[in-house]
Amino acid sequence: MRPNRVLTGLFLLGLALFVWWGDAHLDRFVWRILNFGAIYALAAVGYTVINGVTGQFSLGPHGFMLLGGYLTTLFMLPMHQKRVVWLFTPLSWPFNQFTLPYSGFILALIAGGILAVLASLVVGIPALRALRGDYLAIATFGFGEILYVLACNFMGLTNGPMGIKGIPPYTNLAWSFGALVVLTYAAVRLKNSSFGRALRAIREDELAAESMGINVFRHKLLAFMFSAFCAGVAGGLMATLIGTITPDLFRFFMTFYLLMIIVFGGLGSISGAVVGGFIFAAIFEALRFVDTAVVPGMRMVVFAILLILTMLFFRRGLFGREEFTWDWVLRGAQRAWRWAWAKMS
């Protein structure tokens, strides 16, 4: 057995233990930030596969999150809430007929992901075939806006801008970290496979990739579908974490945040997306003291300045295009050990 595998296994075991302990004992405030971190990281992992690895500038993940969030909500919302929440237009068939128990949560999340994938086909097939670069960004951005307007108007499903309350708060560290680990694993396998190498070839030069025999459209579409699935699941987890959903929860700012996460983490780096997600969730709370000390709202200015500084001095983000590896950790540990040894003797 290779040492890397052992280390990964130990790490996952440690993570599982931490999650198991954390769900029961962790301070609720830290618990919530870790949950948000995992959800942002999950959406960012999917986003970096299409934006970073494949180099296709999509601006659509908030739309996919919205779809996943609403579908998961409609599956999981208890019947008594389904009866009281829809004040004006009653809830449409078939969702007014049933609700899933806790054991169906995983199905609801996957269904949310699949709905997002279907939507990604609707926008992806025409857009990825014909459009490149900025045009793809505009098409996906428009798609997200359309979904927002639909969510406001399809009151029989979404209750419009009133939103839905009373979603059972099923999301905990086990679910959010579980989904993150599984989909990150899938993303890493994807990136390191021949499929992933094809994606990177497309990023570097589409024409060259095509002339090497890569089916550019098919590869781009599959990467886009994977990204939509991650976003859909993340949306479902988000809604069941905060217990409420409104169309405003998934407006363009969500995509904007995810973009910040993956650029900060290093465009195209999956490790960067994961680490970036957690840093993003924690940084607003870390900056909360600015609000209390100066003027409320000031931390957003500080946050913006931090982003500008990152872009000026750290242009490739935290990880660049590299990934986290155990070799890198081991080499670092070895170097630190040698340095300490030399100091001591």
Place this chain on the structure above:
Amino acid sequence: MKFRLAVLAVAALGVLGLAQPIKIGCLLEFTGGCAAYGQMARDALEFARAVGIVPTEVLGRPIELVYFDARTEPTEAATGATRLIQVEKVVAIIGTMCSGPFLGAAEIVQAAGVPMIGPTTTNPLTTQVGDYLFRACFTDDDQGPVAADLALSFFGAKTAAVVIDVAQAYCVGLGKYFIEAFEALGGKVVATLYCRTGDVDYTAQLTEIMRVNPDIIYTPNYYTEVALMARQARDLGLTQPILGADGLYAPELIEIGGAAVEGIHFTTFWHPDLATGIALRYVEEYRKYFGRDPDAFGALAVDCYLLIVDAIQRAGSADPKAIKEALQTADLEVITGRTIMTPQGDPIKDFVFLKVENGQFVYATMIPAARAAEIKKLMGK
């Protein structure tokens, strides 16, 4: 001498020990879409405390306000509320101004058992989450029907057209309840039209209104949209009275609308000229302090503060559960008038009907809370 000093020292220590501040969280929007309202609320709270209109201590302990930015996002409101409760150990929360973020925090404060009052959260769902959730404003299902009643009795209208901003829960709620009440009370809604926040062209909706020619136009949207729509309506030659809701109560309505908004009527909960008692002092001091008329958002935030302080006083304790129970039976003269809280967390208040006249907001008539309850009964609720 030594003995006296010792007694003083002991007394000082005792006071210091006892006088732990009572912390009240202010989860307000300082950034994002509702930033203006959060800022108005903070200005008003700080001013009212500085000038001494509201008490700054209760049960012999100073009151400390902890301001957190809710960023107008449900996710951020959720984290902010958790931190206020877990880390800052607040006994009650004022905020948020908008209903979306409020819903984000609602499940959390309910589970933690800390009362939260939204100054301007009009979405009916917000207080239905649980018994720890309150509001200081009235709900859409009070205000919409009252407007319908006024359309029928005050204007003698038989038919109405409604233009609803579908991007705002507040406007959708008001519009739907208006339609329900207007038809239940014998009127007929001849056109229900929609727009979205940020729209600048209302020709399509107005042409349709010209075609159906209603007696009155009800448009429960925010001031920018209504001001623009009113201008275009008057340009097109529509002369019907326009009726709105408290989202119009901002000087920007007149700045943007100019002569076109003359004669617009709307329902709201107060007018500075009607103020008596504490409200009168508030209005006078506010004008002196800021050099402008007080706004409703700030006044309602101060109301929340007064309601919480009153609840702590009556409960005789700063325990969140005791505060919640006292809040449910509150009956208090606050800035925006007498407020009677119901156990559901929705207050009963009188309505005021204002109109725009010569570029000023002028008092038109008053609708007592009892009439609002009567209309609800007529609607079979």
